[in-house]
Amino acid sequence: MNGAASLLVVNFIIAASFGVVFVVVAGHSRSRRPAYWIGAGYNVASLSAICELLVAYGFMPKLWALGAFSSVLIGMVLLGMGIGDLYRKRLAGWIICAFVGASVCLSYLIFDLHRGTPLQAFLYQTPFAIVLLVSAASVLPFRKRSSIDRFLGILLLITGLHFFAKAGLAVIAGAGTSARDYVHTDYAIISQSMTAVLVVAVGLTLLAALILEIMSDQRDESDTDTLSGLFNRRRFERTVQSILERSPDGKHAIILCDLDHFKTINDTFGHHTGDLVIREFGRQLLHHLPPHAVAGRIGGEEFAIFVPDTETDMAVGLAQTLRSATMTLPGLPATLQVTASFGVASLTSPANIAEAHRKADMALYEAKNAGRNRVKIAFGRA
DSSP: OHHHHHHHEEEEHHHHHHHHHHHHHTTOOHHHHHHHHHHHHHHHHHHHHHHHHHHHHHSHHHHHHHHHHHHHHHHHHHHHHHHHHHOOOOOOOHHHHHHHHHHHHHHEEEEEESSSSSHHHHHHHHHHHHHHHHHHHHHOOTTTOOOHHHHHHHHHHHHHHHHHHHHHHHHHHHHOOGGGGGGHHHHHHHHHHHHHHHHHHHHHHHHHHHHHHHHHHHHHHBBTTTTTSSSHHHHHHHHHHHHHHHHHTEEEEEEEEEEEEEHHHHHHHHHHHHHHHHHOOOOHHHHOTTTTTTTEEEESSSSEEETTTOHHHEEEHHHHHHHHHTTOOOSSSSTTTEEEEEEEEOOEEEEEEHHHHHHHHHHHHHHHHHSHHHEEEEEEEO
16 A cells, blocks of 8 residues: 555544544534534545545446545535534525535546646636635634634635645646546645645644533533523622723622512422522513623522613613513413512722622612612712
């Protein structure tokens, strides 16, 4: 077995391994479907190595040559579908099927052309380049690009363009006079080496993107109260501190909230209903809060809201809106009326965050002592 044939075996093992890994990762990622597409793409593309070896050492070289071309192309298309799913840039199924069919027909038509001519080389490599350049176009304009997204987009762009370079190399170095000659040429060694490097690079980058997503989800789960869907106390305090560091001179507001008679709700209607109250109230908070606000569940029936760059009167208006919303929580027993009390305090200095919290807490207890189901304002600024 010569060098090119050995590289074909190596590429088969690499692609098949990536295929298995992506299928395993799919079971742990919220991007399950994209991961399955990508894994399927690598598994299908790995078959091209077997087909290339059968072209050189088996019977019916034309059939296996079409198999090699089709498996690489379909594998790349599946990879592109996974990337499109991951970055919300999906192509219509009929476009994909039409492109694959036309490309396979093109490969059949050019099979008997003299290998290594510019026409044959560029017609053969262009479909591969198109698939990866379309994938790059799915990633690069993505609005929420991270550094790993930018790197992936550039890598896909380079990988797509490298197929044109391979076509030029086939013309310069020669790809043999027939399909059987391919694995015995220097061009095959260079081509398979380039492919191995790029296959590994793209696979590792996609794998890193999915693993980072899994890690982010796990971090969010550990920082999120599963019942209300809001931040837990630790995440809430850390997020507020981060906002204050970015905007130390702003006027902010803190709202503390306590569900009224929550123990009675649990004792009368059961803990299931109490959990339902917490869950629905959390949804109401998320629905009514402005995008820049932060909300957390800091105790059993206690909630905290931080509204950056907001005057006290606006925060009071928000608290009144939330107070009204608690009286119409959906999905609760008809005889159950849920209300909440609110305390509002202003904050002008990050150093006084504890004092602002204390003032909001005092205002909250004033609201409860005054009969509950109302909003009270702490006097003075912290």
